[in-house]
Amino acid sequence: MPDCTMMNKNGMVSKIQTRIRTDHFKSNYDLVGKELGRGKFAVVKKCVEKVTGKEHAAKFLRKRRKGEDCRMDIINEIAVLESAKANPFVVSLHEVYETATEIILVLECAAGGEIFNQCVADSDDAFTEKDVIRLARQILAGVAWLHHKNVVHLDLKPQNILLTSSHPLGDIRIVDFGLSRRTDNVKEVREILGTPEYVAPEILNYEPLSTATDMWSIGVLTYVMLTGESPFLGDNKQETFLNVSQVNVDYSQEVFQGVSSLAIDFIKSLLVKNPRHRATAEDCLKHPWLNNSHSHTHTGHAHPRLLPSMDEPETSQSESDPESESPAPSPELVIVASYTLCPGQGEMKAGRGGAFPFEEPLIQQEVIC
Structure with a gap:
């Protein structure tokens, strides 16, 4: 549970426990099939982890939106997923990657x-x-x-x-x-x-x-x-x-x-x-x-x-x-x-x-x- 030093005044958590990887996402995952979804600032694609062969959903989130830096919004999303790790009805977070322009959340793939x-x-x-x-x-x-x-x-x-x-x-x-x-x-x-x-x-x-x-x-x-x-x-x-x-x-x-x-x-x-x-x-x-x-x-x-x-x-x-x-x-x-x-x-x-x-x-x- 984040304490008050980890949360800003509008209820967004500003610190996370998950290690953000900076190595190449495609070195560890293969993208497969069609896109699962697309928004203005996000694309979701099915991926397969090379080492395990397990399917995941990779959510590619743009850090800059309409000229503004929105990295902290994504950090807040990661923090909430971390806090809900024990919740069986919340999608689970597997890994996080960051590039110059995007943050990639590797999530549980809900096939239905x-x-x-x-x-x-x-x-x-x-x-x-x-x-x-x-x-x-x-x-x-x-x-x-x-x-x-x-x-x-x-x-x-x-x-x-x-x-x-x-x-x-x-x-x-x-x-x-x-x-x-x-x-x-x-x-x-x-x-x-x-x-x-x-x-x-x-x-x-x-x-x-x-x-x-x-x-x-x-x-x-x-x-x-x-x-x-x-x-x-x-x-x-x-x-x-x-x-x-x-x-x-x-x-x-x-x-x-x-x-x-x-x-x-x-x-x-x-x-x-x-x-x-x-x-x-x-x-x-x-x-x-x-x-x-x-x-x-x-x-x-x-x-x-x-x-x-x-x-x-x-x-x-x-x-x-x-x-x-x-x-x-x-x-x-x-x-x-x-x-x-x-x-x-x-x-x-x-x-x-x-x-x-x-x-x-x-x-x-x-x-x-």
Whole structure:
């Protein structure tokens, strides 16, 4: 656990234990196959360690972005991965290399890819509610562990949850700690960061970040996994942010066909505007939905096109455009790269009239109180 001398005032850890290698990466690894993902400042490629023959994912991160030195952001990401070494649901860090222009993280290769792929899949390949219960338990166990260590992820979404295998459905690995912050030894951190459909209201209101900020994102993530739809997605970012700030969520029977009432109750415990009233990761792990034998026997596909059930209508949203404006209470938002292990490729299937494209996260200057 880093102490306060190793962490700067905005919750980013500035020292790491991992030795950064400066010898040639390709002397020790062979790159194989196609790219696993690409962002504005990061590329992820599968690689094979020459000595062991073991497959890994190599994440090449540019140190300079938009004219600014971002090496310390990468160091923070490494530090978080180090602190989560004992967490079975966080992707493991194997080695780190540095060149004049890049830092390369050699990570565990999660062969099943993103859960995003199943969220947008056709009926036969979509998650069942039973699948979602098992994966949600793992996500919550991983996040509870991080929160116990005072780490907030701040970009939990389907593109940042990988699977060890897709057929059969494997275990989850949480990835992309490029936006994470530590909350110990810091009075308050206020930042505009995250991915539009997943950001919590307190981020848009420029209020302090906390572990509750992640819990909102888990509520959105669970909604997406069960329905294949994004609850707050608007025609543009402005509308998306308005939906988030007003907590406009559609819990109608049309959206939640075939999904149990306990699942909806679980989501409602997280999509609460006041972060103090939001369920914690530990609360969620005790929720009846994750511990109810009836829920466990529910084997139908969760996507709304398949099974009957559920009620409680409210509102609906549709397609998102790549604009970069914030709601009135916040300063202008700046798009930055997603450092995901495998960024989402393509679009999410239309739920209520629109596609669900992969969104890059947002970031804004910190204000420390």
